[in-house]
Amino acid sequence: MTSQPAAPVESLATGQRSLGDPDVRYPLWPPLTEGCPATSTDSVAYPVEVDYAYDKLPDDFFATATATPRPRGHERWAPLLPPLHAPGLAEGGTPLLPLADGVWIKDESRNPTWSHKDRLNRVTVSAAVGAGAAGVVVASSGNHGASAAAYAARAGLRCAVVTSAEVPPAVDAFLRAYGAAVLPVPIEQRWSLLRRIAERTGYHPVSNLTPAAHTGHGFGPEGYKTLAYEIFTELGTVPRAVYVPTGYGEMLFGTWKGFAELVRLGYADRVPRMYACEPAAGGPLAASVRAGALTQVPVGPTAAYAISCPVGGHRGVVALRESGGSALLVTDAEMTAARAELARNGIWAELSAAAGLAGLRQLSEDVRDRAGEGPVVCVSTSSGFKDQDLLSAGPSATVDPEDWDAVERRLRQA
Amino acid sequence: MTSQPAAPVESLATGQRSLGDPDVRYPLWPPLTEGCPATSTDSVAYPVEVDYAYDKLPDDFFATATATPRPRGHERWAPLLPPLHAPGLAEGGTPLLPLADGVWIKDESRNPTWSHKDRLNRVTVSAAVGAGAAGVVVASSGNHGASAAAYAARAGLRCAVVTSAEVPPAVDAFLRAYGAAVLPVPIEQRWSLLRRIAERTGYHPVSNLTPAAHTGHGFGPEGYKTLAYEIFTELGTVPRAVYVPTGYGEMLFGTWKGFAELVRLGYADRVPRMYACEPAAGGPLAASVRAGALTQVPVGPTAAYAISCPVGGHRGVVALRESGGSALLVTDAEMTAARAELARNGIWAELSAAAGLAGLRQLSEDVRDRAGEGPVVCVSTSSGFKDQDLLSAGPSATVDPEDWDAVERRLRQA
Structure with missing residues (x-):
């Protein structure tokens, strides 16, 4: 009888390492929840990341990780994640859905609580x-x-x-x-x-504690590395670019780090260009890249509340710098158009979730092609149920079923 | 470059067959959307199902179907489904999540539109x-x-x-x-x-056209067979029972048929007992089983609107009879308790979706054990966002962050 999931594979995590100075290391426990105490200042908060004994990973790990229906969820990638002491909900494993022209949507609304x-x-x-x-x-x-x-x-x-x-x-x-x-x-x-x-x-x-810049929990972004592992194993290649709805930049960093590990482990020879897609009403990462230093920004009105932040963090800067990517500012109108494009393809996304596709659509062919050959992935983070304007249109008007002209008008309007 | 999904495997579907009389057959096209014209009467509507060239299925089909990350969705099971002319959204492939004591939840809220x-x-x-x-x-x-x-x-x-x-x-x-x-x-x-x-x-x-009893589209319930295929390949065995939230009985029938095919193909030696879990406020299948004939019932008030039906259909009768299962009537209070049990396990389900677990919890140990050895699966059909009472509690009351006693009270209440 198979009544419990297989025991999780051991984590190969060895300790924590500062993103402010890679020579500054800490043991794995306790997890640092306020960034690196040695390198952070009042104006700059440097996060920590987790390090692993990469040399102990079996050579065929990525070739065999998806070859069986179980384990699912983070257990599948346990060696490259911090220890999984909490029971899982089969997180991740979300599909890549094709749009036209080599564009893929990574539909994160298929997670246990319907977001990344x-x-x-x-x-x-x-x-x-x-x-x-x-x-x-x-x-x-x-x-x-x-x-x-x-x-x-x-x-x-x-x-x-x-x-x-x-x-x-x-x-x-x-x-x-x-x-x-x-x-x-x-x-x-x-x-x-x-x-x-x-x-x-x-x-x-389990969320940020520092007002100056986002650092958050040192272990958290490691969970986003599985996005890279899944995209790579499902496409069979590294995409040329990944467009990521970006608030504090944890997913941006984690996805980049996952691809960087694939390079380090010899499975790939490059990482994709990472594009941070921030609401034009704010955009701390875009401002930080322009200024060459972490920068706080005023946040104007936007319905993309899930990614509307006055501060970004050092992780986003690292992901853009190391991947040759850049920060894109997308307007609410552009996200609304991208949300509609997704809906026409059967994917009902939250407005913030459409920021990735909005970023891609904003770039000219010319700029997109400079990223090289191969497929492009836009992460769609969550479902339309989460939107602020969900109920603003009011209920659908009733129709008299005996009045065929009225029925026909309704059919034509859709 | 892998920019499009692999071409779908051919369907082995050969035609349509009456559930009223298995000798009555029709070609595959056009799909019969009102049941079997030859055997249905004004008082009984018999659906059709789809038949396949089972002898042409490769011997290792179920051993290899889940061995690669692509294709996903119905493409994976294409030989045993009607032809997949419409593009997919990676439907199915939902996780089995363990509760205690060998009970598994098949979380159908992980589908493209977050339901089965x-x-x-x-x-x-x-x-x-x-x-x-x-x-x-x-x-x-x-x-x-x-x-x-x-x-x-x-x-x-x-x-x-x-x-x-x-x-x-x-x-x-x-x-x-x-x-x-x-x-x-x-x-x-x-x-x-x-x-x-x-x-x-x-x-x-694509939904029912007959008032006397539910028949619906002849192809539709075939899509639910994939529930059986996934449960079998993921557990590595046939569960002893499956508890299914039941309205018209299409999922009940399709899941049973999938297991019956596994027996026919030699992968399994029995099907699980199928339990139809209907709202106690109605329950046409339970009434039909009692009466020995398809029976219409009055429907009382219930918040389980997704499975509240005055009529059932012949498919449900077949699934219960052929599997040695039965129809259970669950009250709104029992579904509410099951929904809370799921939430304590990290699964936020629609009230109707909790009917399966409510049915299991209703049965005494004694009755459950008569179903034999092995794991038990409850299908949870959809997410809590779909409930009628979603907004009835009103917004959370604000709290004064300076008033620690108030904060502490709120923490204790949760």
Whole structure:
């Protein structure tokens, strides 16, 4: 009888390493949740990443990892992830869906809580379990919080989500569904309350704690590396470019790092160009690249609330620099058009989720071709259920079924 | 460069066969959308199913079908499905998530439109494309309609969804997202309008047309066979029982048929007991089994709108009879408890989706054990975003972040 999943493979994680100075190393435990204490200053927060004993990975690892239906989820990639102490929900393994002309959509709405955030939260909630915490605390107005709540529930941990009053109605219900404590507070007080809860209750913080720049949990972005592993094994090649909806840049960095590992391990000879797609209403990474230093930006109105951030982080800078990519600013109108293009292809995405395709469509053929040959991947992060404007159009008007002219008009309008 | 999915394998489908009399056969085209004309009467509508050249299936088909990351979706099982003329969205391939004690949840919210209905609609929209129709028309108050709209959009077909004014608000937005014409009409006029649209526009009907009993599209339930194939290849064995949320019984039948094919092909020596889990507020299949004939029932109030039906169909009777299973009636309270159990395990399900687990939890140990040894699977059909009571609790109350006592109370309440 097969009533439990196979025991997870051992993690090859060896310790933490500063992104501010690669010679600065820390043991794997405890996980650093506020970046690198040695290199960070009041104005620049450098995150840490996780290092692995890459030489111990079996030679045929990527050739055989997807050859059996089990294990699924992060277990499949366990050697290259931090230890998976929390039970999983078969995160990842999302499909690549073809559009025309060699463009592929990585549909992250197919995750356990219907967004990419599950890749991160499996890892950070595992860190909380490994650290012996009684719960996790997260600041989020959406997908991140719901995902943390789901993984915490499954692991038997408590979860507190510090959020704001602007949360869309369906997302508020979503956050509460897993039994989390939801705490809407004025947006400027979110980080201080998160820190206070972490300090007073011992709950493990799984989102950012530093106001100057985003660092977040050192283990979290490792979970996004699986995006690169999946894209590579499914396409059978490295794409020429990946377009990533970008807020704090954790997914951008994690995806790049996964490809960089494939190069390091000899499976690939290059990484794709990474394109960070930020809302034009803000765009801290674009501003940081322009300024040559981490830069805070004012954030104007945008419905792409999931990726609307005044600060970015050093991880995004690394991913763009090392991949030869760049930061693109996409308007709400461009994201709306990209969302409609996805819907015409049967994919209902959140507005923020369409930022990747919006970025691709913004570039001229000429610029796109400079990225070389091969397929292009746009990450679509989440489903249309999460949008703020979900209910703004009101219910569909009823129609008199006996009035064929009215029925026909309705058919033609669609 | 791998920029398009591999060409789909040929279908081995040979024709249509009556469920009223297995000797009554029809060619594969045109698809019969109103059941078997030869055996159906005014009081009993017998559906048709699809037959295959099983002897032409390669011997190692099930051993190798899941050994590569591509193709995904129905393409993987193409020989045993009707021809897949419509482009896919990587439907199916959903995970089995373990609860305690050998119980597995088949999480169908991981489908392209976040419900099991995608397995059916890939097949029925393919039939519409194969039949040369300009569009599809469907009667639905939720998942079925949205799924049909998504597949129609991807195939470049028009879609009309005849629905009712009782559609939950988020679901209404969902239906419109893919560009379908949404037509809310009084519920008793849904079927006549569907028929009129089909007759006057030539749109291919992909939901039921017969008032006496459910028959629906003859190809559709074939898409649910993939549930059985996936459960079998992932568990490595046939489960002792499968608990299925049941409205019209199409998924119940399709899942049973998939297992029956595994027996026929020599991969398995038995099928699991199939348990139909219907809302206690109605339960036409339970009534039909009791009466020994297809029976219409009055439907009382229930929030499990996705599976609340006054009529069932002959397919459900076949699945229960041939598998030694039975029909269970689950109350809204039992489904609410099962939904909460799923949420504690990190799975946020629609109320109707929790009917399968509610059915399992209703049975005593004694009864469950009579089903024999081995794992048990409960199908969870869809996500919590689809529920009617999604927004009924109102938004989360704000909390003063300076008032630690208030914060602590909120943490304890969760």
